[in-house]
Amino acid sequence: MVPELGQFALILSFCLCVLLGTLPLIGAGTGNQLWISLARPLTAGVFVFLSLCLLILAYSFVTDDFSVQFVAQHSNSLLPIQYKITAVWGGHEGSFLFWTWMLALWMLAVSLFSKAMPDDFVARVLGIMGLIGAGYTLFMIATSNPFDRVLPLSPADGADLNSALQDIGFIIHPPSLYMGYVGFSVVFAFAIAALLSGRLDSAWARWSRPWANAAWAILTIGIALGSWWAYYELGWGGWWAWDPVENPPMINWLLGTALIHSLAVTEKRGVFKSWTVLLAIMAFAASLLGTFITRSGLLTSVHAFASDPTRGVYILGFLGLVIGGSLLLFALRAPLMKSEFGFASVSREVFLLANNIILVVASAAILLGTLYPMVYQAISGGELISVGPPYFNTIFVPLMSLLVVFLVLGAISRWKKTSVAYLKQQLLIVAVASVVLGLILPLALTLEFNVGASIATALGLWIVLGIVQDIRLKIANKPSVLAGLRSLAVAYVGMQIAHFGFAVILLGAALTSIYSIEKSVLLSPGQGVDLGHYHFQFDGTEHLSGPNYEAERATFQVLRDGEFVRELHPEKRVYTASLSPSTEMAIDAGFTRDLFITLGEERESGAWSMSIYIKPLVRWVWLGSIIMALGAIVAVLDKRYRRLKVKTLAQEASAPEAGAGVPGGQTA
């Protein structure tokens, strides 16, 4: 009975989404205040009913209702309670429900934190999101209903949650990734609403910016969590593999990064308008494409969901409709998107343009590599190929290096016009210092010369020293350093924090790739192996019983230059319900290096195969991501976004209510 209520709530959410996607939009077009005012209550309704769906599905999991097919496939009566709840997003149907609920959550957030925006604009934004929601809920009802039953012969017990998913990473990674992903539909909705209303002004950019930053920050965290989870759970010693399912979030992240920079230009200078709108459309399309790639099963990947072609066709159709519709609207409204001001050929605008081009090119290259096998298969008549990490690295590394060069130039130069002499004067010393230190530091620390390490260190220092120089310039006229730092705008501080985070990621990613060492060996109890400065002593294994698994737990003594560091305990588990084996890594995490042991299998002689890794600075990749996301959040908190909204509201009140599609209430 309860799952049927869920089904009912799902259908109701769809109906509410359809209402939300039509009435407020029409109302905003015709100036019908009543219909405009429906947007917020309808949004609340969609949120309530989708929440109900989610709760009912979770309830079915917790009560072990295996008559629900999705529960039977992804749970088991022995599964610990926290995984029963999170198994809601452990498979296609449930994760899509979760995804749609995230959309409703963003919608609710928009309806709550938009008091300062004109009502007709909010109605348009919510209406667009309602249309997207209608597409998602219809997709669920038509092709992937999480409440489908197996009746009358329900299984006695479930097939269990995939053992690789029974982990803390699974509890936190999908929610944050989805949250960030879906967040870009807010920015998309803002862009479309702006196109519809003709309000492509700096107010629109200012309203969008906090949402774009928030979505981007959460996506950053989501990707970092995914990387961290893959690192310790999958145990191949890597933290990024350019897997076809990892790539779409990356593409989205790169487009999102371009978008937040382009929005800044649009807000401050009134230029790049059409480009910003196009980016918002592309970022949203990329998130749909990511959904398509993950769920259509067209690509071979470690974690693609097994597939059903009708789902792929539906998503592709939806994608075509959304992109086609948005681009048509874009073309119709193109005359509105005139730039208001010009800029010189050396200015912050130009450097941000370079930043945008690099980011878009990088995302296009990743998209090419991700889709190439699929296209090749279609063209060659079924021949299968795969595109490996070397392709992505060859493209991504040089492009990102170039991006870093522009990053500092853009941050330090001024809007509209910057003199080359000024840049030279401020940055020459930074450039020299980072190159010299880049050459010396890796050499001094490792006693070995490595070109890659030197370049990476120099680029990282270029960012860090560039930030220091920029802040020094900004506070040069202030009475004291502290007073100077206090006087900095919050958004500016956020930007510099994010840039610093990027430098940390760059250093971590490059140096861990260069300096990581690993060894695969076969060891009998009592034997040990040396790697780098460390000695790993294998003391044998013992048997262990977990709540829903049986395990062999190994004990290692780790010594550094003869001194005891700590014990490590990697495990080999077999989950009782599915009989699927799973390897639990043992990691000694540290700021400067990670020690990492993964067990292979036991041989007849009692010896175990195993891999041992030393990965310097690998934590910096995730630490940098956190810093970067933090920077974006700080920028969102800038009072500027709220203060200026009040002014806009005042202007709005004095302006006469405009009719359909007329660029009414254009704030200067």
Add this chain to the structure above:
Amino acid sequence: MKPHRRKKLTIIAFIATGLSVAIGLSLYALSNSIDLFFTPTQVAAGEVMNGQRVRVGGMVKEGSVVRSEESLHVEFVATDYAHDVLIRYDGILPDLFREGQGVVVEGMVANGVFEASRVLAKHDENYMSVEVKAALDASGHSMPVQETEGAGNGS
């Protein structure tokens, strides 16, 4: 008008350079890092050149896995039930590697033996890799596993 034109020209030059660099890099990188996929039958027929990096997909033949007691060396046979390929591998096999299950190996052929540099088994046991499926379909020896997959009880 003039500075306006110059600005536009700058932008176009930027985009053109960016694009050409990107296309150049992409093509260069793609040409170097595509791994072609072969079935065991194709490997047995000698279609793979010596030293060419390829991927081979098939099922791990029952009873064919031989593990060394002294080192990490493993040998097994990947089959599409028409032809067999002997695979040699020095390293740790993935958790889901099992006899009678699908496997994809990356590496190169040397003197009729496949030296694998990477062995992949699927994350999910109900799911068969597109590559393994293609290999079995090509040899006409499809496994019953496919039926459950075709039934669309997607996990």
